Every structure is written in C-alpha cells, then in structure tokens.
Amino acid sequence: MVFENKNSHWIDAYTRKFEESFKSINLLDNKKEYWRFASPLIWHDKLPIKKFQETRSSQSLKFDVTKYSFLRFNDGILDTETLKKFINENKNIEICSFKDIFLKKDHWSSLKFSKAQLKAEKSYERPLALFNGFNAGDGVFIKFKKGVKKNLHIIYEGKNEKNNCIRNLFDLEENSEIKVFEHFYGNSKYNIVSELFAADNSKLEHCKIINQDISNSVIYHFFGNCKKNSKIKTVNFSFSDNPVRNETNLYLEGTNCETTVASMGFGKKETSICDNTVFISHQEESCKSRQIIKNALKNGAKAIFQGKIFVDSKAQKTDGYQMSNGLILSDDCEFLVKPELEIYADDVVCSHGSISGTLNEDHLFYLRSRGIPLIEAQKKLIQAFYSEILDEVSEDNIVYYIQNQISEMITL
Amino acid sequence: MFEIKDLHVNISEVEKKIISGINLKINPGEVHAIMGPNGSGKSTLSYTLSGKEGYEIEKGDIELDGESILDDEPDERAAKGIFLAFQYPIEIPGVGNLSFIRTALNSQRKFNGKDELNPAEFLKILREKADFLNVDMEMLKRPLNVGFSGGEKKRNEILQMALLEPRFCILDETDSGLDVDAMKQVSKGVNFLRSENRSFLIITHYQRLLNYIKPDFVHIMAKGKIIKTGGPELALEVENQGYTHLLN
Ligand SMILES: Nc1ncnc2c1ncn2[C@@H]1O[C@H](COP(=O)(O)OP(=O)(O)O)[C@@H](O)[C@H]1O
Ligand SMILES: [Mg+2]
Numbered sequence: 175m176v177f178e179n180k181n182s183h184w185i186d187a188y189t190r191k192f193e194e195s196f197k198s199i200n201l202l203d204n205k206k207e208y209w210r211f212a213s214p215l216i217w218h219d220k221l222p223i224k225k226f227q228e229t230r231s232s233q234s235l236k237f238d239v240t241k242y243s244f245l246r247f248n249d250g251i252l253d254t255e256t257l258k259k260f261i262n263e264n265k266n267i268e269i270c271s272f273k274d275i276f277l278k279k280d281h282w283s284s285l286k287f288s289k290a291q292l293k294a295e296k297s298y299e300r301p302l303a304l305f306n307g308f309n310a311g312d313g314v315f316i317k318f319k320k321g322v323k324k325n326l327h328i329i330y331e332g333k334n335e336k337n338n339c340i341r342n343l344f345d346l347e348e349n350s351e352i353k354v355f356e357h358f359y360g361n362s363k364y365n366i367v368s369e370l371f372a373a374d375n376s377k378l379e380h381c382k383i384i385n386q387d388i389s390n391s392v393i394y395h396f397f398g399n400c401k402k403n404s405k406i407k408t409v410n411f412s413f414s415d416n417p418v419r420n421e422t423n424l425y426l427e428g429t430n431c432e433t434t435v436a437s438m439g440f441g442k443k444e445t446s447i448c449d450n451t452v453f454i455s456h457q458e459e460s461c462k463s464r465q466i467i468k469n470a471l472k473n474g475a476k477a478i479f480q481g482k483i484f485v486d487s488k489a490q491k492t493d494g495y496q497m498s499n500g501l502i503l504s505d506d507c508e509f510l511v512k513p514e515l516e517i518y519a520d521d522v523v524c525s526h527g528s529i530s531g532t533l534n535e536d537h538l539f540y541l542r543s544r545g546i547p548l549i550e551a552q553k554k555l556i557q558a559f560y561s562e563i564l565d566e567v568s569e570d571n572i573v574y575y576i577q578n579q580i581s582e583m584i585t586l
Numbered sequence: 587m588f589e590i591k592d593l594h595v596n597i598s599e600v601e602k603k604i605i606s607g608i609n610l611k612i613n614p615g616e617v618h619a620i621m622g623p624n625g626s627g628k629s630t631l632s633y634t635l636s637g638k639e640g641y642e643i644e645k646g647d648i649e650l651d652g653e654s655i656l657d658d659e660p661d662e663r664a665a666k667g668i669f670l671a672f673q674y675p676i677e678i679p680g681v682g683n684l685s686f687i688r689t690a691l692n693s694q695r696k697f698n699g700k701d702e703l704n705p706a707e708f709l710k711i712l713r714e715k716a717d718f719l720n721v722d723m724e725m726l727k728r729p730l731n732v733g734f735s736g737g738e739k740k741r742n743e744i745l746q747m748a749l750l751e752p753r754f755c756i757l758d759e760t761d762s763g764l765d766v767d768a769m770k771q772v773s774k775g776v777n778f779l780r781s782e783n784r785s786f787l788i789i790t791h792y793q794r795l796l797n798y799i800k801p802d803f804v805h806i807m808a809k810g811k812i813i814k815t816g817g818p819e820l821a822l823e824v825e826n827q828g829y830t831h832l833l834n
C-alpha cells in the first residue's frame with residue numbers, strides 16, 4: 175500500500191497504479207491479439223477532436239417520468255440538479271458523484287472500487303480503461319440496497335472538444351432489480367468505465383444507445399462481477415459514424431448466474447467502426463451466458479467482434495452460447511470476427527457461430543411481390559435482422575425509438 | 587385484359603431456356619388453368635409474370651390492358667393488380683405477419699393514390715377476411731409463415747390475396763400438399779373472389795382442384811410451351827389418361 179499522508183485520498187493509490195500500468199504499455203505495439211483488428215490509437219489518438227457542429231437533432235427518447243429517474247452528464251460532468259432531484263426522490267438508494275467522493279474520507283465504494291476492473295486486467299491489459307483510471311473527471315456511484323427496484327435513465331450529452339473520461343460504479347445488493355438505460359448524443363468524445371457488482375439474486379437490465387449524431391469516438395468498458403443467481407443483461411445499440419468499442423467483461427462468480435450480452439451496430443460510413451469485445455468468465459457451476467452480436471454495414475463501414483467464453487475447471491454444467499451475424503449491404507464493408515472458447519471443465523455445453531451475408535433475395539422478392547417498394551422491403555428485412563436484439567429490450571419506447579433510428583438510417 | 591405474347595424466357599444463372607413461346611389472352615372474369623408435368627416451366631412462368639429477377643426475357647411481351655409491364659418492378663406490378671400465390675411460401679423470421687400485410691396493403695393504396703389505412707381500419711378488414719377463410723388471428727401475430735404448417739402457409743397466401751384484391755391472380759400449385767378440407771377452404775376463398783373484373787391463372791398438377799374451382803379454359807403446358815387448350819373436359823382427360831399421350 176501507499177503511505178498515507180493527510181492530503182492523500184484512498185483513491186489516489188489506485189490512480190497511481192493505473193497510471194504506472196498505462197505507461198508501461200506501448201500503444202503502438204500492434205502484435206497484441208486483443209487489438210488485432212483495431213488499434214487502441216483509434217480511441218486514443220492525438221488527432222484534434224472534431225469541433226462541435228450543430229447536427230440535425232435526433233428525435234429524443236422519452237421515458238415515463240413516473241417510472242424513471244434521470245441523471246444527466248453535460249460535457250462529462252454530472253449535472254448537480256438531476257443529482258439533487260435523484261437524491262430527493264430515492265431515499266433507499268445511495269448515490270454520489272465520482273467528483274464528490276474525493277471530498278469524503280470514507281465511502282462505501284472504497285470496498286468495491288476498481289475490483290472488477292483489476293480482475294479483468296489479469297486476463298488482458300486494457301490500456302484505455304487504465305487511462306480512464308487516472309483521468310476520470312466525474313461519474314456516478316450508486317448503491318441499490320437490498321430488494322430495491324429502480325429504473326434509471328442516464329443521458330450523456332455535450333459539445334466540448336475534450337476526451338471525457340467518466341467512471342461509474344453500480345452496486346446491486348441482494349434481490350435488487352434494476353434497469354439502467356444510457357443514452358449518448360451530442361459531439362463529445364468518451365472514455366467510460368462502468369463497474370458492476372451484482373450480489374446474489376440481483377437483476378440488471380442495462381441498455382446503451384449511441385446515437386448517430388455522436389461525432390467523436392466512444393470506448394466503453396463494462397466490468398461486472400456477478401454473484402449467485404444474478405441475472406445480468408447488457409444490450410448495446412450503436413448508430414455512430416465514428417469508432418465505438420464496447421468492452422464487456424463479466425465474471426460469473428456464483429452458481430446459476432444468467433448473463434446476456436447483445437449488441438447491434440449499424441455502420442453507414444467509412445469512418446464507422448463498431449467493435450464489440452466480450453469476455454465472459456465462468457468461474458462457478460451451472461451458469462448460463464449468451465452473446466448475440468449483429469452488425470449491418472454499408473458504404474465501407476467496419477465491424478469487429480471478439481468474443482471469448484472462458485470456463486474454469488470448477489464451472490461444470492456451464493451453458494455458453496455465442497452468435498454473431500453480419501449483414502453486408504455493400505461490398506466494401508468488413509465484419510471481422512474472432513470467437514474463442516477456452517474450456518477447462520468437462521461437463522459443459524458451449525456453442526458459437528458466425529454468419530455473414532447480404533439481404534436474402536427470395537425474402538426481398540416475396541415482400542415486393544406484395545407491393546412493398548424495394549426500400550421499404552429492405553427496411554423490413556434489416557429490422558428483422560435486428561429483431562433478436564430488440565427482443566431483449568423490455569421497454570417498448572426504446573424498441574420504437576431504435577426501429578425509427580434504423581428506419582431513418584436506411585433512407586439516408 | 588392480361589396478355590402474354592410469344593414469351594421466351596431464359597434462367598440467367600444457368601443460361602437455360604425454360605419458356606419457349608407462350609401466347610395467352612386472359613379476359614376479365616375468366617379463370618384459366620395451366621396443367622403440366624413437373625419441370626414444364628409453370629413456376630418459371632409465374633415468376634416471370636410477377637417480375638422476379640434472374641428471368642431473362644429473350645423475346646415477347648407481357649401486357650396489362652394493352653400496356654407492357656416488362657419494365658415494371660415486382661412491387662409496381664403488384665400495385666397494378668398482379669398477385670402470385672407462391673408454390674412454396676417462404677418463412678421470413680423477424681418480419682411480423684400483421685405489419686407485413688398492412689405495409690403491403692398501404693403501399694399498394696399509396697401507389698394507386700388512395701389513403702392509407704390506419705391500424706384500426708386495417709385490423710377490422712383483416713379480421714373479417716381471416717374469419718371467412720378460417721385463419722387464426724393468433725397465428726397472424728407470429729413472424730411471417732414461421733412455424734406455419736404447409737396448409738397454413740397456403741391459406742395465408744389466399745388471405746393476402748383476399749386483402750389485396752388483385753385484378754389478376756396467379757395460383758401456383760396452391761393445392762399441392764393440402765388435404766381435402768384445406769383444399770375446400772382455399773377454393774372457397776378463390777370462388778368468393780371470382781368476379782367479372784378479376785381473372786385467375788391457376789397452375790396445378792392435379793385435376794382435383796378444378797372440381798372445386800371451375801375453370802373456363804384449361805391449357806396443357808409441356809417443355810415451356812402450351813401444347814393444347816380446351817375446356818374443363820381437358821383436365822379430366824389428363825386425370826384419366828395422364829400426360830404422355832398428349833406429349834407425343
Ligand atoms: N433457378 C433455376 N436454376 C436452374 N434451373 C431451374 C431454375 N428454376 C427452374 N429451373 C429448371 O427449369 C425447369 C422448369 O422448372 P419450373 O418452372 O419450376 O417447372 P414446374 O413449375 O412446371 O414444375 C426445370 O427443368 C427446372 O429444373
Ligand atoms: Mg412449379
């Protein structure tokens with residue numbers, strides 16, 4: 175441990191550690207398997223960040239305010255008004271901005287902070303998550319107490335020209351049932367780390383939408399530790415014309431966990447890269463994990479899926495599933511896939527597959543033979559391609575919102 | 587009036603000539619049956635009429651009311667009133683049956699300068715037709731044809747036909763794979779739709795369907811040509827004697 179002095183905060187020790195680790199990594203080393211298809215520099219370049227420009231405003235996502243609590247980040251900083259309102263409305267939830275943790279000598283999060291990230295670092299080093307570790311300017315730390323049910327909607331917006339590093343921590347106590355929807359729009363660049371601690375029997379539905387008007391890159395690390403009987407679902411939607419990397423790392427540390435990682439990306443420009451890098455580690459018996467990844471690509475867009483299922487020798491009766499699909503709408507697009515299974519237990523069912531192709535001509539003809547014009551028929555089939563991902567979302571207004579976004583993007 | 591003039595069709599993929607000179611005139615209100623052995627080009631003809639890609643027209647024309655439709659896309663032909671009930675209706679996972687049929691109907695209405703139907707108006711009409719054809723509404727909430735039995739798929743085709751109210755209906759072996767009850771259902775739908783300004787081209791391999799749907803004309807097709815034309819008695823002749831004596 176680092177020596178104490180009266181000005182030093184418990185987080186400082188972590189910060190220093192992250193910085194040291196980060197500096198020991200050569201980001202130009204392109205031999206790393208983990209960055210085989212896309213260099214970290216894509217999300218960490220020294221290139222000037224694109225200046226703010228007013229883009230056509232996307233239709234906003236409306237939630238029933240009686241069912242949802244809101245938090246808003248503006249240029250990477252948690253808006254204090256929404257935070258105050260949240261505190262007033264939710265007595266059984268502990269919440270604190272990351273910035274304010276530095277003002278507190280003790281905080282419940284000191285027992286959890288970085289634990290999920292550091293566990294994941296053992297299997298691969300994640301330089302940009304390390305970078306976040308000593309650059310995060312704000313974030314939100316939330317403890318959902320035992321049995322709490324809560325729906326939360328977090329908005330990230332802004333127009334600054336900085337790399338916004340944000341750090342969140344979600345602590346779900348036993349039997350809590352939480353939905354978190356994160357929505358990105360505006361022109362900022364993001365490097366986000368969210369840690370999740372899911373206690374026994376807790377349930378999380380996490381859904382993230384990256385709008386098409388995001389004019390800079392986003393890298394989002396989601397590190398989760400899942401205990402007995404927890405059910406964790408994370409669903410990602412990306413419509414960005416810029417690089418997006420979703421890194422999802424879930425450690426299933428209790429028996430009977432169920433996890434789903436579902437992602438869809440719609441790339442319509444050469445500059446668009448949708449990268450899903452997923453690592454699911456089965457540490458205990460009888461856990462289920464599913465990964466469903468779908469990317470539709472046109473005009474030179476690129477998508478990447480690196481998905482690994484690791485099964486420890488203790489993790490008998492693991493049920494692991496992984497499927498990725500690419501819908502290639504023009505010849506100049508690429509969907510690069512690297513599935514991996516690493517299994518040390520013998521009583522295990524794990525399957526994986528990847529299929530890419532164009533729109534099915536017979537399907538198109540069938541729809542058109544009923545009078546549906548080509549573009550509408552394409553729209554229907556692209557929506558059908560994504561339907562499996564949309565089926566994972568429990569909120570109808572999100573489903574409609576996504577369907578509209580898809581529909582808008584096809585006509586573009 | 588629907589007219590096929592000296593039609594010659596190649597399948598582009600294999601550069602093979604399948605249709606070699608077909609002439610057929612179908613007046614409003616008429617029901618024509620085409621019978622013929624497997625592989626004689628009946629499905630190829632139906633695909634060509636509805637504008638499927640990959641069917642190269644080497645020679646000839648297809649006209650609706652004296653105007654060629656060769657340059658029309660499949661969806662334009664459909665909106666002009668041409669409907670094909672597929673021999674093998676396909677399953678399309680992820681596309682909801684109801685939203686598909688509504689989009690189809692509204693696309694055609696839009697093409698023809700009519701107001702689109704709102705969901706309530708649509709459902710009302712759909713329910714009526716589904717009831718009449720004994721199609722389960724619950725089934726229609728599923729993705730398009732996914733998990734439907736053979737008979738259900740065929741009935742779904744007839745339901746779409748009843749909703750879209752085309753002027754020229756092509757039924758490609760709608761009877762194949764149906765038991766007698768299902769065939770009666772389908773025939774009931776077709777007979778109900780028969781009217782003086784709607785015409786039918788019924789492709790079938792067996793005569794039995796024609797016991798339920800009485801044709802005005804029966805054509806025998808072989809090797810991409812119509813080799814004989816007659817009335818309903820021609821279908822009975824085929825039923826009793828087979829095709830071989832006609833082929834020589
Ligand atoms: N896509 C295709 N590629 C190659 N040959 C085809 C194709 N479709 C049909 N054919 C051939 O064309 C002929 C006519 O087929 P089809 O029109 O399906 O006959 P029918 O419906 O009368 O049984 C057959 O010899 C069949 O093998
Ligand atoms: Mg056929």
